[in-house]
Amino acid sequence: xxxxxxxxxxxxxxxxxxEEQKQAFLKHTQEELEVRVGxxxxxxxxxxxxxxxxxxxxxDREVMIKLLMAMGGDYREDELYKKxxxxxxxxEGTMEILSEFLSVKWIQKNRPDYEEIALSVLESLKQExxxxxxxxxxxx
Numbered sequence: 077x078x079x080x081x082x083x084x085x086x087x088x089x090x091x092x093x094x095e096e097q098k099q100a101f102l103k104h105t106q107e108e109l110e111v112r113v114g115x116x117x118x119x120x121x122x123x124x125x126x127x128x129x130x131x132x133x134x135x136d137r138e139v140m141i142k143l144l145m146a147m148g149g150d151y152r153e154d155e156l157y158k159k160x161x162x163x164x165x166x167x168e169g170t171m172e173i174l175s176e177f178l179s180v181k182w183i184q185k186n187r188p189d190y191e192e193i194a195l196s197v198l199e200s201l202k203q204e205x206x207x208x209x210x211x212x213x214x215x216x
Contacts, residue, residue, distance in 0.1 A: 082098075084102075084105070088209055089210075090205070090212060090213065105205070108201065109197065112197045113193060117190065117193055132179050133179065135172075140178055147181070
């Protein structure tokens with residue numbers, strides 16, 4: 077996932093935003109990016125695909141078990157899963173880790189163009205914010 081941070085603010089002309097407003101703006105912009113990427117990714121997907129992904133995001137145990145079974149093999153041996161355990165500094169998986177694992181696997185299978193979509197949406201959002209940077213700075 078792409079992170080909206082101070083580098084983003086510099087790129088769009090908002091590096092001078094007051095500290096007290098920066099965090100709220102970063103959080104709002106990150107959420108907006110995620111919504112837009114999600115909307116773009118859902119274009120052309122089947123209802124079943126949308127329900128699967130929603131199930132993963134909502135940590136629906138039934139959906140997650142179904143997807144793990146469909147993968148075949150032991151997911152605990154998967155390199156991505158091992159890296160997630162390491163990232164979270166744990167030896168046993170949690171629903172959060174399993175959800176993160178399945179979402180990456182699901183995207184790799186169903187939307188291999190995810191990175192292109194995310195970067196395209198990010199560029200569009202950057203342009204939109206850049207065009208309105210003066211108004212954004214003056215509104216706070």
